[in-house]
Amino acid sequence: MREMFKTIARRLHSGEDLVLVTVIASSGAAPRGAGARMLVGAQGRICGTIGGGAVEYRSEQIAAQVLKDKTCHRKDFSLTRNDVEDLGMICGGAVEVFFSYIPAHDSQTLAIADRAEELFSLGRDLWLVSEISRDGRLGLYTRQEGFIGMEAPSWLESCFSRRPGRVSREGEDFYLEQINSSGRVFVFGCGHVAQELVPVLSHVGFRCIAMDDRPDFADKTLFPSAEEVKLIDFRHIYDYIEIGPEDYVCVMTRGHAFDAVIQAQVLKSPACYIGVIGSRHKKAGVYQKLKEEYGFEDSDFQRITSPIGLEINAETPAEIAISIAGQLIELRARRSRE
Numbered sequence: 144m145r146e147m148f149k150t151i152a153r154r155l156h157s158g159e160d161l162v163l164v165t166v167i168a169s170s171g172a173a174p175r176g177a178g179a180r181m182l183v184g185a186q187g188r189i190c191g192t193i194g195g196g197a198v199e200y201r202s203e204q205i206a207a208q209v210l211k212d213k214t215c216h217r218k219d220f221s222l223t224r225n226d227v228e229d230l231g232m233i234c235g236g237a238v239e240v241f242f243s244y245i246p247a248h249d250s251q252t253l254a255i256a257d258r259a260e261e262l263f264s265l266g267r268d269l270w271l272v273s274e275i276s277r278d279g280r281l282g283l284y285t286r287q288e289g290f291i292g293m294e295a296p297s298w299l300e301s302c303f304s305r306r307p308g309r310v311s312r313e314g315e316d317f318y319l320e321q322i323n324s325s326g327r328v329f330v331f332g333c334g335h336v337a338q339e340l341v342p343v344l345s346h347v348g349f350r351c352i353a354m355d356d357r358p359d360f361a362d363k364t365l366f367p368s369a370e371e372v373k374l375i376d377f378r379h380i381y382d383y384i385e386i387g388p389e390d391y392v393c394v395m396t397r398g399h400a401f402d403a404v405i406q407a408q409v410l411k412s413p414a415c416y417i418g419v420i421g422s423r424h425k426k427a428g429v430y431q432k433l434k435e436e437y438g439f440e441d442s443d444f445q446r447i448t449s450p451i452g453l454e455i456n457a458e459t460p461a462e463i464a465i466s467i468a469g470q471l472i473e474l475r476a477r478r479s480r481e
Contacts, residue, residue, distance in 0.1 A: 144271065144322040145263045147182055150190055151245070152256040159184050160213070161245040162206040163281075165273060166193050167217075167309050167318045168239040178307040178320045185210060198238050209242045215279030216242040241318065243279035255281055255292040262323065266350060266370075268389070269323035270303055276316035284319075305479045321479070326389030326415070327352055327370065328471065331377070331405045332396035333360035336420060339464035340393065342368045347472060349391070352384065356401075377401050386412035391471055393451065395420040403429045407437045410446065416474055418451035418467065426450070 154161055166179040181191035181199070183206035193199050198220050209216050220238040245252050262269045262285060272282040272293065282293030284303060299317060302310045307320040328344055330337050333355035341351045345368035354373045355361040361374040375383045377396065386392065392414045394405045402419060406429065409417055419426070426449045433439045452466030453473070 144180070145260070147180065147191055148256045148259045150182060152253055154182075154184060154189065155245065155247055155249055155253055155256075158247045160210050160247050161189075162209045163243040163245060164191075164193060164202050164206055165241045165243065165318065166238055167241045167273075167275065168237075170237045177309075183207070183210075193238075193240065198240070202240055202242075205240075206242055209244050213244055213246065215244050215275075217275060218242070241273065241275050241279070243273060243281065245281075251292060252281060255283055258291055259283055259322075266325050266327070267323065268321065268325045271320050271322045272299075273318040273320075274316070275309070275318055276311070276314065307479075324389055325387065326350070326391065328391045328393060329384060329386060329409075329414075330354065330393045330395065331380075332394065332401075333357070333362070333365065333372070334395065334397060335460040336395050336463050336467075337393075338365055339460045340395075340467055341366050343464050343468045344471065345369065347468065349471065349475075354380075354383070355396075377404050380405065380408050386414050388413040388415060390414050391416040391418075391474075393418050393420075393467060395451075399425060399429055399432075403432045403436075406447065407433055407439070410439065410443055415478065416471065417447045418470070419447055419449040420451045420463070421449060423450065 151161060162183045164181045164183055166177050168177055179193040181193050182189045183203060188203055193202060201220065205216060205218055218240050220240065259269065262283070267285050267287065270284040272284055272290070272295065274280045274293065280293055282295065283291040296313065296315060298312055299310065303319055305321055309316065309318045327350045330341060330351060330353045333353050337353055341353055344351050351369045352371045352373065353366045353369045354375045356375060356377050358374055361372055363372045366372050373383055386409065392409045394402050396402050396405060402421065406419060430444055448470070452463060453469045455466050457463045457466040
């Protein structure tokens with residue numbers, strides 16, 4: 144959504160009318176779930192997708208009419224048998240799509256796009272609010288600042304969660320979607336796996352902090368896509384970072400002793416995920432050390448995923464990185480449904 148906001152701002156400044164197309168509900172085997180978006184201009188789709196196939200094709204046609212009518216629109220699609228075949232799905236489904244008309248040079252949307260970029264840069268938990276009962280106006284919401292760019296009823300503040308969804312009350316109808324999370328991935332150890340992992344995670348929307356105690360490895364040139372690269376003392380990680388409940392931890396240092404030191408500290412954090420690279424044999428040795436030297440119990444280790452990553456028989460650093468990224472994507476998706 145960050146890149147889409149940049150595109151919206153650029154196109155509006157150039158004098159182009161736009162339609163933001165959003166899936167606000169779906170069921171069955173619909174191609175994309177709620178929250179899928181695409182941006183449409185006079186020449187057709189600009190960026191994003193709501194799944195391709197019949198629904199996206201028809202939505203582009205409707206968006207073209209919205210540009211002519213200059214009004215917002217809502218459309219329900221019930222996928223027929225022919226649609227199912229076109230989309231390559233086994234069974235049908237239903238999709239509800241909202242078409243938000245945005246006129247060229249629209250000052251409100253431009254202000255929202257600018258503010259959204261600031262909040263993305265700050266790493267804030269950020270929601271996009273779409274008012275779909277009347278004029279399709281857009282706004283933002285953070286827990287620190289409340290509503291940005293729009294007035295909204297007080298009852299709406301209790302409706303924000305990780306799960307995208309539509310809420311209606313008192314004749315007003317809104318679609319709420321979290322478009323940025325404050326959560327980061329703290330990668331301890333900047334070796335070969337980390338160098339493969341960080342760009343993969345960055346590409347799928349994770350904010351990565353790579354850390355090592357070796358200057359030759361804690362090098363920004365090795366991690367151009369990382370949000371930060373830090374040279375730290377592994378024995379005192381909280382002198383450099385703060386780990387919150389939305390954060391993920393990946394431990395992949397150069398040795399068992401360093402892994403144990405890191406785990407002893409991150410186990411005291413509220414991190415939503417702690418993954419540690421290495422074999423099951425190595426894990427047993429590290430856990431024994433953590434019990435003997437730091438006083439942890441077996442129940443504490445239930446928070447740790449080790450070996451890290453999905454079981455896909457990964458062997459090379461690149462394959463291991465893919466397995467870890469898959470695991471974090473799976474966890475992020477599950478948490479978004481909570």
